[in-house]
Amino acid sequence: MTTPPPPQDASGAPEQHPAAPAPEAAAKPKSGKGRKFLNVVVLIVVAVVVKLGISYFFNAPVRAEAGDCVKVTGSDNSPEVETKGCEDKDANYKVLKVVENTFDTNACDVGEAALAQQWESEKFVLCLDLVKK
Incomplete structure (x- = not known):
């Protein structure tokens, strides 16, 4: 018994069969501990970003303009300022003027309350007067 010759194409050359795909490298199983x-680590990074982001946006000093009313609470060393409508019952000060590029609370006139603020590289003083109710 003889082995039949390999099949040939129309030109007489032996027919080429596409090579079987190379077996793919076996995927490494991921370590459960590493994952x-x-x-x-990802959760810690996200938590830090959220904490700093919230602190950055919610603890920013109020950037009030002359004529705005604000509610000032907290201590002299750590005041908290929130803008309010002048008709709001919680508003306790009205901004008379804003002095830019200084922390000098003496920039306000005598009798005015002064509140120095800083936001990033900006610094300013709010000159305040009690809201008359």
């Missing part, structure tokens, strides 16, 4: 560690 958990990566997840924890």
Whole structure:
């Protein structure tokens, strides 16, 4: 018994069969510990970004303009300022003027309350007067 010759194409050359695809490298199973560690690191980074972002936006000093009314609470060393409508019952000061590029609270006239503020590289003083109710 003889082996039949390989099939030939129309030109008489042996027919070429496409090579079988090379077996793909076996995928490495991911380590459960490494994946958990990566997840924890990502969660910590997200938590820090959220904390700093919220603090950055919500603790920014009020950028009030002359004529605006504000509510000032907190201590002298750590005042908290929130803009309010002048008709709002919580508004306790009216901004008389804003002095730019200074922390000098003496820039306000005698009898006016002064509140120095800083936001990034900006610094300014709010000159305030009590709201008459």
